[in-house]
Amino acid sequence: MDAPVCSQELDAGLRQLGLAPGEAVLVHSSLKSFGRIEGGAHTVVQALLDLLGEAGTLVVPTFHHSFFWGGPQQIWDREQTPSYMGIISETARTWTGARRSCHAPHPLAAIGAYAADLAGRHNTSDYAFDSPFYHLLELDAWVLLMGVDFNVCTLLHLVEELAEVPYRHWADLSGTVIVEGHPSFQTFPFMRRYPGVENDFLRCGRELEQQGLVQLVRVGQSTLRALRVRQLCDYTLRRLRQDPLFLVSAETRKEAGHYLPRWGELQEEQINRPLPVHHSPHPVGERLAQKLHLPKAPKPQVETRNRWETNDGLVLEELRLQGGIHPLVPALLAYPQYHIGPLPTVLCLHGTGENWQSLMEEPLSVDGVRLRGWARELARRGYATLALTQYAHPPRPEPWDWSWSNSLPVFGHTSMGRLVSDALLAVDFLCTRPEVDPSRLAVAGFSLGGIVSFYSTIVDPRIAACAAFCGGVGSIRHLLREGTPTFHSTYYYTQGLLAEGLDHAQLLPALAPRPLLLCAATEDPGMPLAGVQAFAEAARQEYRNRGVEQHFDLLVEPGGHAMTLAGLEHSCSFFASCMKSTAP
Secondary structure, three states, X not given: OOOOEOHHHHHHHXXXXXXXXOOEEEEEEOHHHHOOEOOHHHHHHHHHHHHHOOOOEEEEXXXXXXXXXXXXXXXXXXXXXXXXXXXXXXXXXXXXXXXEOOOOOOOEEEEEOOHHHHHOOOXXXXXXXXXXXXHHHHOOOEEEEEOOOHHHOOHHHHHHHXXXXXXXXXXXXXXXXXXXXXXXXEEEEEEEEOOOOOEOOHHHHHHHHHOOOOEEEEEOOEEEEEEEHHHHHHHHHHHHHHOOOOOEOHHHHHHHHOOOOOHHHHHHHHHOOOOOEOOOOOHHHHHHHHHOOOEOOOOOEEEXXXXXXXXXXXXXEEEEEEOOOOOOEEEEEEEEOOOOOOEEEEEEEOOOOOOHHHHOOOOOEEEOOEEEOHHHHXXXXXXXXXXXXXXXXXXXXXXXXXXXXXXHHHHOOOHHHHHHHHHHHHHHHHOOOOOEEEEEEEEEEEOHHHHHHHHHHHHXXXXXXXXXXXXXXXXXXXXXXXXOHHHOOHHHOOOOOOOOOOOHHHHHHHOOOOOEEEEEEOOOOOOOHHHHHHHHHHHHHHHHHOOOHHHEEEEEEOOOOOOOHHHHHHHHHHHHHHOOOOOO
């Protein structure tokens, strides 16, 4: 018989995976997978806590799946209902100092520095932005699979809810929830699979391992796998953009395919909607609006999905904007809890592959070329901010792979027109809010969001200022001649812009004298420096002629295509100056 695993062996294996003091770790586990282990589940929990230390946090799922199917007569007691996720999970749930969340369908238990924060969240849906699961992503936590495979990796359901995958639909789960002896009848929205559709997460796990994102180690008879929650979610969202059925089993893909949107019919329905074309008061702006075939939305309709106050002093409102050419535009509005009067406001637009969540995360952090949480940081500094999930990104109903960009021209439409139309719908909405000062309404965006910000400002004089971060703004002609044209997707290339004299510098008369900040990089393949310099020369002359040369600002940083902390700080000073804000 094999010798039992001791705590020292387990500690060595955990360290080999890369776990370290101060980390947050979500653990899915099977005790029997080790063979035998000295001290059983207690040894496993203690080893994890010893390694993570006082600054770390151990998190385990403590689900009791009868709450899904038991009907409204079911009862879940936060303190008494056991975990059905294995003996290690149940041991952690009953550990001294453990805190358990109140979300009956998918409760977590946590021990350590972030336990109170994670367990104290009152999210309604399982994996919402205000849920403990999403906060694990913000914390850049680890997910640790101890003797179990990826089919039990709950965080992949987080990705499914973020994308609102078409093979799931919203349903209500109701029952009695008892917290500290006090019962209440509660209903939780849950994304349930349609009948006949099954998940298969093993394919995702294999790809993650092939990409080198998963660390593996053998302890006793158990295989331990660990990877960062951020890497897990980002990779899976990218794959879902390529294949919305990526997480569906091969056997049920055909059934799941029945629930995919009928994209051809949806596209024709949108195009046939009787929306007028947006008109701009400036002749140059009008020419651009006509080239973009820019749909003008009627008065926006707004669905408020959630509203809550945060520990960093903000009010957050999760919204769905409706009334434009698209059936829904997901968004989040943020503003300080204690503000006096209408606020300077920034519409914040993300880059390709992102969403409003990435702009509203806590804390502000650098993630490769992305700056996560920058819209939320502006709100902490005294602005109202609205972040959108832009066209062709989950969970929106149009295809997520830009395939519509190739077919829209046959209808006389453009992807850039769709993108700008959504931004102007957001401006319409912001002008109705009492927290917003319409005379101090700016737009800012990174990459995809940068060029949308620029064009939106050209065509809509209500936008008081614009900041574009590596947004492809400068010169289309220089990009084609000296840059990497394939860096941009089809949305970037609107037919006839150069032929009709609408390169970026030629659009400046419609923007000046309103303030413009251009943040660029020396090695950006989608925004060659020569084009930026030519644009800047033309901009300085245009603003000089209007007597407001200080209203144009250029920041060029060394490096490649990225949104940086320095760029954000520069934009804060820029906005504070040009919008006469009292924000620091």
